[in-house]
Amino acid sequence: MTGPDGIVLVTGGSRGIGAATATLLAQQGQRVVIVDIAPEALAGTQTMLWPDPFDVASETGVVPES
Numbered sequence: 911m912t913g914p915d916g917i918v919l920v921t922g923g924s925r926g927i928g929a930a931t932a933t934l935l936a937q938q939g940q941r942v943v944i945v946d947i948a949p950e951a952l953a954g955t956q957t958m959l960w961p962d963p964f965d966v967a968s969e970t971g972v973v974p975e976s
Contacts, residue, residue: 916941917941917942917943918932918935918940918941918942918943919943919944919945920932920935920942920943920944920945920957921945921946921964921966922945922946922947923942923944923945923946923952923957924944924946924948924949924950924951924952924959925946925950928944928946929944929952932944932952932955932957933952933955933957936955936956936957937955941958942955942956942957942958943957943958943959943960944957944958944959944960945960945964945966946963946964947963947964947965948963949961949962949963949964
């Protein structure tokens with residue numbers, strides 16, 4: 911978890927447990943960015959959506975190319 915000046919990254923944040931976690935953190939005043947394989951914005955929340963598919967199970971999906 912981060913302090914008040916940090917950003918919380920929630921993987922799988924578009925649905926299910928990830929969406930519930932992102933929503934709760936945003937309600938608590940955290941700055942939240944959600945990522946997902948199939949990204950969808952969370953309506954009614956102050957979360958930021960990473961617009962591209964983000965697969966944490968794929969190293970090439972999360973490590974920038976050199």
